Amino acid sequence: MRNNMDQDILKVLYTEEEIHRRVQEMGDELFEQYQGRDPLFVGVLNGCFMFMADLVRASGLKSELEFIGLSSYRDATKSSGVVQITRDMQRDITGRELIIVEDILDSGNTLAFLTKYLMAKGAKSITIATLLDKPSRRQKAITADYVGFVVPDEFVVGYGLDYAQVYRNLPYIGVLKPTVYSK
């Protein structure tokens, strides 16, 4: 392999091809649900960037895009539960049907905060599309409407997901070697 990140990966969970196929299926389902309507995709930065790009193309929906930057202060690989807005949306979402695009639903703290925030801003409806779901670690009663893959309780990186802001550009999703973050 060409890149020097592969050596930090314990095992590959989903290959580029598997991700591509699954995202296309999710896009097809979103098209079915939303065709003829006017949804607004809201991507959660930074983790969503690759999934968002592929999902909006896969859906083929005539739609607008927005991004919101959120940070749930993390101690190494665990969420603190405190969510902050690091970059707010640029347009009014009053009365809009939103499709939240997130990389991974883990403790649920991020999406619990975000759905409350978006409803308070006047959203008409919210659909959650998450690439990954780690239900074993949930602290908040949040479920996603569209889930790419259910993952085990391991720290995963790639295809947008990071460890300390690195590995986001891996084309596949893999489990990081624990030695990388226990160093």
Ligand code: IMP
């Ligand atoms: P939450 O715990 O559901 O609030 O998720 C918070 C954020 O933590 C997610 O949006 C991800 O950016 C990040 N996160 C959670 N689990 C993982 C993981 O296994 N790898 C990389 N990032 C993760």
Ligand code: MG
């Ligand atoms: Mg994220």
